[in-house]
Amino acid sequence: MDLDYIINHLGETRSDYFNAVSPPIIQSSNFAFETLNDFREAIANESKATIYTRGNNPTVRILCRKLAALESAENALVFASGSAAIGMAVISQVQSGDHIVCVQKPYSWTTKLLQNFLARFGVSHTFVDGRNLAEIEAAIQPNTRLLYLESPNSLTFELQDLEACVSLAKKHQLLTCIDNSYASPLYQKPIEYGVDIVIHSGTKYLNGHSDVVFGVICSSNAIIEKIFHGEYMTLGGIMSPHDAGLVLRGLRTLPLRLERSSSSAEKIATFLSTHPQVESIVYPGHPSFPQYELAQKQMARSGGLLSFYLRADTIEVSEHFFHQLERFLLAVSWGGHESLVLPTAAFHRIPGQADSPLPWNLFRLYIGLEDPDWLIADLERAFQSCLNLEIRQKTIPDRKS
Ligand SMILES: Cc1ncc(COP(=O)(O)O)c(C=O)c1O
Incomplete structure (x- = not known):
């Protein structure tokens, strides 16, 4: 139909x-x-x-x-x-x-x-x-x-x-x-x-x-x-x-919203995939994804959710990166108009709970309906801020050098 x-x-x-x-x-x-x-x-x-x-x-x-x-x-x-x-x-x-x-x-x-x-x-x-x-x-x-x-x-x-x-x-x-x-x-x-x-x-x-x-x-x-x-x-x-x-x-707007969210997520995945502060990205719609061919076979597109591993030697670097983001709301769920971030660092250091088995440098992003370049600028600012972080300069050699 x-x-x-x-x-x-x-x-x-x-x-x-x-x-x-x-x-x-x-x-x-x-x-x-x-x-x-x-x-x-x-x-x-x-x-x-x-x-x-x-x-x-x-x-x-x-x-x-x-x-x-x-x-x-x-x-x-x-x-x-x-x-x-x-x-x-x-x-x-x-x-x-x-x-x-x-x-x-x-x-x-x-x-x-x-x-x-x-x-x-x-x-x-x-x-x-x-x-x-x-x-x-x-x-x-x-x-x-x-x-x-x-x-x-x-x-x-x-x-x-x-x-x-x-x-x-x-x-x-x-x-x-x-x-x-x-x-x-x-x-x-x-x-x-x-x-x-x-x-x-x-x-x-x-x-x-x-x-x-x-x-x-x-x-x-x-x-x-x-x-x-x-x-x-x-x-x-x-x-x-x-x-x-x-x-x-x-x-009524499902196709429009999905189109916007997916094309912005694809753009942001490309940006992240070559960024020196990113260890790797996880996005079924990107050729680096281990099951990329299967995704191409059975999915028309990958939508607005993607994840990436930040180059961070300590959880403090992940926390710092998260705190620099101004245009992503810290929240669960996805699929709305607003872009979201879910850092797995949030599942560590929860009072009274054992630490999560998840690594602390994974970030899930949901890309909403905003201008993707506006979101990229926010991510870039946060990456730069991590580079300048004293703790990072001491503990992580610059990958470019
Ligand atoms: C993959 C997945 N399935 C099911 C659910 C449950 O849906 P709901 O929150 O509408 O009960 C969620 C909620 O986040 C989800 O992420």
Whole structure:
């Protein structure tokens, strides 16, 4: 289906609401019926009828239709957060005694879902290096039900070969599920590779304005129906109609925002890749990325997230570099208008906590909608300031000399 049609028209029956060009936000918890027979019919058809907003709401439904189409899926359900979507998708496919093979270093709360939550209900898991197909296959047990992917992940961006993973999963009769938040549905379409369930933290690009937290599951009608009648209605982690209205507005500019963010990130990746103060960059869209060819094969582009290792002998140098940045906000998440920085040094020296296993010289940048040259100037100023730092001059020989 045509992208412009999905974004501007799909699901919007304007004649139902005075031909308004923006769909109304139907902020109603329940819906009334004229006759008993109408009510009975709705109950018989609960996943499609509007009875109660924990099940269906017209504004939320428009959003689901658009998101399903963006992912080339038959259907979709939205949730109050990306984590809720991940939780519901995984829980819906397993039962006590089952086993999940999951790529290592998925989103931190996905790790906790498997380690702390599902383990309590007798569902076990094995983390594997998703770049290594043999390791994935070796982890499959007779009770494995699900192969959980996150490609790329959101810090160092390791990929899985989607085609190969799907064919392995089919060979062992496993379902495949992927967190596709990094790439967005515009830059990677896992369902076209045969992945069964695609999840997004819609908080990121899909909403795109850093003012809504939501998640989505895109899948077949059969899987979505199962989740609707099970986890969705039972656990009730729904998205509000008001938030759905905000996301419908955000979606109108998704292609423009992604284009801007990606081309700026590409420019900044090029700038960083040759900078003497940078050890290395990590960006699937740059030829230096170890899985560059795979990224080229299965992703249209790499979006606005990239990371780099600063040349820093001490954590103080990383801290100093961070403190010089004026145009990047220190924050988690990504996908909004504003550029962000997440230094891994932040996960060291946390009072009362052991130091993170992550190195302290890694910086994740999210490149927002600002002028990339304005951001580059900020980075350059911070690099120069590190060069001038007394501690650095004493401890690090100038790479150019
Ligand atoms: C890769 C990834 N998946 C899932 C989530 C969870 O999404 P949410 O914060 O919308 O619950 C996040 C959140 O940052 C994420 O980075």
